[in-house]
């Protein structure tokens with residue numbers, strides 16, 4: 001046995017030990033006398049699934065905070081048009097390492113990286129090397145579909161680091177090109193992820209009519225989503241992720257979470273960019289709870305929102321059978337949360353996690369059975385030092 005997490009309380013309620021071997025969860029229950037190579041005493045801590053950030057531009061980490069007042073047009077011109085294209089492979093490596101460190105520190109164990117910096121195969125190599133070092137689970141969304149050979153090798157990735165195809169969508173290119181890119185992803189068995197709006201001008205209806213929606217596709221934002229479009233997405237099992245903090249800050253509009261939920265869909269949550277949003281998912285959880293209560297006019301239980309950053313995010317990016325819950329057979333991606341030892345067992349624990357905790361309360365982070373944060377400190381990465389060390393790309 002590799003790892004025993006002993007005496008914690010599951011976020012779903014109840015005391016349990018978690019046995020981990022070979023990077024996966026072997027058993028969850030009470031196992032007095034169990035032994036392992038490593039034992040974490042989780043007394044007083046909450047054991048939760050690692051958070052899943054299903055939409056993040058990880059390589060923008062060095063640009064943190066530069067876009068507080070940027071409109072989408074400013075962002076496209078400055079960040080996408082000028083700053084990211086200036087990245088050399090070593091910048092892409094450093095930026096990815098920094099972004100991954102910030103995510104892990106906040107309890108995010110999996111990230112779908114809409115990776116704007118895969119401009120050349122050397123950049124892609126640099127990004128993949130950073131993920132090998134970082135230890136986080138990553139779905140690397142290659143964003144240069146014109147280089148089909150480089151995209152093709154993403155389809156060969158297995159294990160903790162896997163590939164996806166990140167496309168710009170019809171809002172940024174022609175329809176035929178978008179269809180070709182979706183088909184390239186389908187042919188290679190890669191999830192295709194793209195930004196899109198809902199409502200007037202949205203590509204969703206046309207994607208549906210042309211038979212292109214489905215679980216192989218992952219739509220991000222969809223602000224303005226109509227009830228009818230939400231049904232098309234839910235009916236076809238298309239993945240949906242909302243990033244409410246960035247969407248509100250940049251003026252994209254109200255989160256589509258509740259409209260999608262009303263159609264039976266379950267959206268995942270993403271940080272998106274740290275140019276104008278914090279690096280953690282706790283704020284997105286809280287925002288989603290508040291907007292969902294307002295949209296439904298109910299006291300929707302706070303505990304019910306936690307799935308948006310765990311199992312629903314995992315499902316939105318095609319990882320439902322590997323991560324997102326603490327169950328035997330799943331990969332051992334877990335976090336231990338501090339600060340709620342005084343609460344009684346029950347659904348109140350998950351509700352409290354959603355409403356009052358933050359990155360500082362992330363005590364331990366385990367990915368694939370490996371401990372990456374321990375007693376509140378990352379084990380092998382130091383975001384502060386990484387930030388200082390970055391010769392980095394220009395930020396102006």
Ligand SMILES: [Zn+2]
Pocket residue numbers: 055057114195220272273
């Ligand atoms: Zn985005």
